[in-house]
Amino acid sequence: MNRPVVTWGASSPTERADATRNRQHLLATAREMLAELGADRLTMDALAERSGLGKGTVYRRFRTRAGIFQALLDDGERTLQEQVLAGPPPLGPGASPIERLIAYGQARVRFLVEHREIARAALDGRQPIPAGSQTSQTHIRMLLAGIDLGPADVALLAIQLTAALEGPLLLYMSATELSSTALQVEQRLARTWQDLVQRVCRP
Structure with missing residues (x-):
């Protein structure tokens, strides 16, 4: 392939530093929840609560529950x-x-x-x-x-x-x-x- 591949959860080159930190924190928290609880119990609301970030932040980042798993991949x-x-x-x-x-x-x-x-x-x-x-x-x-x-x-x-x-x-x-x-x-x-x-x- 002649050009870099655009992947699912990669951050934008113009993403703000705080947004990047939030994304990394959310993904780390999601991995912890996945290992502890399994995929069925990893939801948008549960991720917001566990991460200590607002629901709006989680929804803006992933949009859907499937978006969490797309980013994890x-x-x-x-x-x-x-x-x-x-x-x-x-x-x-x-x-x-x-x-x-x-x-x-x-x-x-x-x-x-x-x-x-x-x-x-x-x-x-x-x-x-x-x-x-x-x-x-x-x-x-x-x-x-x-x-x-x-x-x-x-x-x-x-x-x-x-x-x-x-x-x-x-x-x-x-x-x-x-x-x-x-x-x-x-x-x-x-x-x-x-x-x-x-x-x-x-x-």
Whole structure:
């Protein structure tokens, strides 16, 4: 990718110092509550009370309960972005487009599984697409453009592949599948992503 990725919860370059401190305090408090109470009990009102900040501050920062979880995912998204932009191959530059596409999907799968509780809570039905998915779509489209796919509609194919790596994927999995250990779920999803890419990109 040729430019930095805009992530979900990153602060604006012009954000005031006090607003930045409030954001950092709110996210730290949200992480504490998530670890102690679980996702179901992390609400806007509870976060305001626990943080000692006003409800208005919390609502201005996150707008919705899902916004809290979207912001919590931001740090992990930034780490993945750095690996894609400048990390070692095959996730980073230096490998073939197919190798990078497989590695990217497997890294996204790992991220989703590791953050599955947060990723599910971050889904907001009022948004036309999951938050942050435009970033994945741009990267996947760039990689597909480097592969000889014949007359394929690369733009639409990128959208379809992106959808396979976003939070809603967890909603399509049954309770039985998700009850497996995280490593088993990750390994199964990683294998099927590789199989999907190799079939789609077959000459």
